Each structure stands twice: as C-alpha cells, then as structure tokens.
Amino acid sequence: MKEERTVSMKTEVRQIDSVIVVDISGRITLGEGCSQLRELIRGQLSQGNKNVLLNLGDVTYIDSSGIGELVSSYTAVSNQGGQLKLLNLTKKVQDLLQITKLYTIFDVHDDEAKAISSFKTPA
Amino acid sequence: MSREASCVEMTLDNNLKYVEVAEEVARRVCITAGLPDEEQQKIEMAVHESLINAMWHGNRNDPRKQVWVKFQLFEDRLEIRVRDQGNGFDPDHLPDPLAAQNLLKVSGRGIFLIRAYVDEFQVKNVAGFGTEVTLIKRLNRTMKSDEGGTNREHED
Numbered sequence: 001m002k003e004e005r006t007v008s009m010k011t012e013v014r015q016i017d018s019v020i021v022v023d024i025s026g027r028i029t030l031g032e033g034c035s036q037l038r039e040l041i042r043g044q045l046s047q048g049n050k051n052v053l054l055n056l057g058d059v060t061y062i063d064s065s066g067i068g069e070l071v072s073s074y075t076a077v078s079n080q081g082g083q084l085k086l087l088n089l090t091k092k093v094q095d096l097l098q099i100t101k102l103y104t105i106f107d108v109h110d111d112e113a114k115a116i117s118s119f120k121t122p123a
Numbered sequence: 124m125s126r127e128a129s130c131v132e133m134t135l136d137n138n139l140k141y142v143e144v145a146e147e148v149a150r151r152v153c154i155t156a157g158l159p160d161e162e163q164q165k166i167e168m169a170v171h172e173s174l175i176n177a178m179w180h181g182n183r184n185d186p187r188k189q190v191w192v193k194f195q196l197f198e199d200r201l202e203i204r205v206r207d208q209g210n211g212f213d214p215d216h217l218p219d220p221l222a223a224q225n226l227l228k229v230s231g232r233g234i235f236l237i238r239a240y241v242d243e244f245q246v247k248n249v250a251g252f253g254t255e256v257t258l259i260k261r262l263n264r265t266m267k268s269d270e271g272g273t274n275r276e277h278e279d
Contacts, residue, residue: 030179063172065175101226
C-alpha cells in the first residue's frame, strides 16, 4: 500500500492574530477524520475563536463525508458570526469543490499571510 | 460477447477499515487497465463512495453484514460491482446536491460523485441479497492476446 493511505487525519492548531489556523494532514473521510474535525471546530467555537483557517495543503484524500464536514464546519462557524476559510487546496480537493459547486461558497486562499489579513475585513 | 481479461472478487466484513482494501484493489486494477493517475484517483474515489454507501447506508453499519465487491477488466471497460445486504435506493429520486437549497447540506454527494467519475452507474436489487451497484469505466485499449487472465467468456 502507498504510505499515504495508512495516514489517518492529523491536525495542528496555531493562532495568528485573531485567526485559528488548523493544519490538517492525511485523510478526511467518514469516521475518525470527520469526527475529529467536528470536535476541533466545536472546541474552538466554545473558546470564542470564530475566525478559522483550514490549511488543507497536506490532505491526501477527502471523500463526500469529508466535504460534508467542511460544509458543516463552515455553517457552524458562520452561525456563530465567524468566518471559516480554506488554504492551500490540493488539486484533488479543488476539483472536488468545483464539481460540487462549493468553490463558490468557500473563501479559498493559497497564501497564508493574505488569508490571515483577509479576516480583518468582511469576506 | 467480450472476453473477460481478469477478475478480482472479494467479500468484506461490514467495517469501514476495509474500504481502503477495496480502494487499493481498485488502484491496482486501474494500473493494469492502463488508466492515467487522474483517472485512477477518480475510480478509487468512486469505489470508496460505493463502499461507504453500501456499509453505512445499505448495511446500516451492521457488523453482522457483509459487502461483496467484484472488479472485472474487459477489453473495452472496467466494470465494478458492489453489493450490500440493504434495502436499496432509487437513484432517480435523490436530491440534487448542486441545487441552491442543497449546497450547504452535509450529506448527499456520494452518488453524485460516483456518477461524475464513471461512465455508467446502475443500481439494481438482487433478490434475496440486497442492492448491487455497477460502475463502468470505458477503456480505450486493445488487449493483447497474450496478456494474462482467464480467457473466460463473460456469462452475465
């Protein structure tokens, strides 16, 4: 098996200014990956952190449930008056967002500094 | 009739950890079929979504149930069948995930993605078993007569 297949989802959380940057690697799929992301977002919202940037640069695989979890995260953050944006989409993830028309919903960036500063102004 | 070049068949316990096994088999079959990387990934994803659909929705995550998967590589197509022990669904009456009112829904994209990634998608109920989905990817290839396989006639 290719090594990337055995890597489940991992996350690292950083804070830059008022923005929580979540570096995600591995697979966001039904089961552990999705529930992990859900708990992480809930945890950040409960701490009052409403600006979230998901760095998907090292995501090797995302399925329809993972896409659904991104939508769920987006909705949860928006409902709290915050913003959730995406950073560093791989071609695979970008294709998926385009085919599902979600590219029009998410604010997508490929430069972290610019993404961070975009939170200072309304999206 | 077309000649069956190779066939891989497996029965998986209804556990999500086995989805990756089917994905890996799909990847190897796609390599054998000579599909480029991007097409391989699409087929792997279609297989992944079919297995998730079978285990999670069809078999309702019941560990006592199983999912049967068959990969058949023909001269002109790759045919993948996934059968669960569930009650089936009507593919013509699924909500459109691209409709504005459904865009922010959390679920409902699996079958849509399968359809997007293969050339044909069929659903049928198999009496006494459950629901079987068939994914077909057309191939532009000419099978050499000395390539491996069973040389059986396709009897379905």
